[in-house]
Amino acid sequence: MLTFDTANDLANPLPLAQALIRRPSVTPVDAGALDVLEAALEQLGFACRRYPFGEVDNLYARRGTASPCFLFAGHTDVVPPGADADWQRPPFGAEAEDGLLWGRGAADMKGAIAAMVASVQRFLDAAGEPNGSIAFLITGDEEGPAIDGTKAVLKALADEGEQFDHCLVGEPTNPNQLGDTIKSGRRGSLNCTLTVTGRQGHVAYPERAENPIPPLLTLLGRLMARKLDDGVSPFQPSNLEVTSVDVGNPTTNVIPATATARFNIRFNIAHTGDALSQWIRDEVAKSDLDFDGRVEADIHVTGEAFLTPAGAFTTLLQDCVEAETGRRPALTTGGGTSDARFIQLYAPVAEFGLVGATMHQVDEHVAISDIETLTAIYTRILTRYFQDHPA
Known part of the structure; x- marks a missing residue:
């Protein structure tokens, strides 16, 4: 299991993103990716629980018990990389060169997970304890049948009495540049x-x-x-x-x-x-x-098709993205499906992550500066969320 020398290491998203990418977690194989994430979250004071269903392992982590509860959802499983020889750099090497982070899952969506972990560290450093709770739901089945992942864990959590007030999914929603779009619904x-x-x-x-x-x-x-x-x-x-x-x-x-x-x-x-x-x-x-x-x-x-109507929550997200990028993201509903289709049954949900131009492709990569900016956006979202408590 990966550990970090000090809590300050977690404020930098790059090492954690690299550690996650280096675990070849092709659905449904976890390859230790959730162990890496669990170690980081435990270091931040999260109580972590694993939810294995079938061949799939899943992680739920929560810091605090009070409401409101802000849930970040995502997945550590990735699609197969294809032939290694077709890649400029090893698909699970997580090489950082020329301002880019290379590897399967960099965009979809290990980079966003690392950004959210880093944002929690920065938020705690700046604001102390949140006036509420922060939770992570990370599955190993989003790229697969999506039966034994988020859908199954949400039911188990509901049976245990867990509740969430709002959810942000870290899917790579931006087609060209960070700040393009927030997904507020899906077909x-x-x-x-x-x-x-x-x-x-x-x-x-x-x-x-x-x-x-x-x-x-x-x-x-x-x-x-x-x-x-x-x-x-x-x-x-x-x-x-x-x-x-x-x-x-x-x-x-x-x-x-x-x-x-x-x-x-x-x-x-x-x-x-x-x-x-x-x-x-x-x-x-x-x-x-x-x-x-x-x-x-x-x-x-x-x-099923769903829509999170424009309101206080989506406006908060747009404001935070615009504050860090200078671009006000559009609320869109296009593209394929995501695990948000399951989450919307339990809480209002929206999606925002990195640029997805190379996701599922050979030579998947993201700009390291985008991971840093996304971390700043997520930090701002947490700060505003626990200040404003959007309905």
Whole structure:
């Protein structure tokens, strides 16, 4: 387990960011990353608890018991780096050169975790004990199925009576420069696999077969023909995207027995996962009426759309970012999903972290100056939060 010589070491985010990056914590393997973080947080006076579920380990840490409780959430797991030879520098080497920190997880999101730890140290040095509590919820399953991570820990914490007043997620929300955007909501996501099962036969004798391809194409056509919405401010329009159509038929003279298709729907707050699922099932039922076979839909809603309305909390975040960067970040809801989709069921949540231009890419890196600025932003957020106690 990594330790630091003095508490002052924690006020500098770079050594902790490097220590975290050097743990090759590719989902669901932790590789000691949470041990590193736990040691740092214990040094800051946090009471730490581990929550293992399945193959995934998770960490919850809290300093104080009073309200309000400010929760920082994130993940130490990372996506695979690919071939080491494709990287200019070792993906888990955490090399700091020419003002840049290199390595898998530098942007997404070990750099932000280190910045928040450093900001707690700076806040305590300047302000002393907070008028409330600070907590960390760090998972090892954000880049994976997201079943045994934040979602599972939040339920366990709720069963234990833990409550949070507001949450900040350290995802890399800025597309180009620090201060671009704060995520104040996310679209929901639904995945569906359609499987049409007919009866195999010779193409010259179609009456002896039941071709699954036409009903699949008809069903897909009906689903794609629906305009889901025109967008609901501040969300973009919902969209259905077909990602695969497969038959697996290597011949030219055989009608296949099955045909499958997969699609994803990214939906805004005009819809719910249940309503969209029911619409798909209704369309599947119509396909069954004129087809002597089976049409099945395997539907998984991996997150509901949500919005944290603009208000005291989001304004506080914007003010703090603007004070350190000179740019007032826009409140946005675009992009993919994050663990904020689970947290929003327990507390108002927003997301702000580093620049994500290289996340999930070969040669992932961030500017060391951005990690320092993010630390200053997070310190300012903690200071303002415990002064203002936003509703």
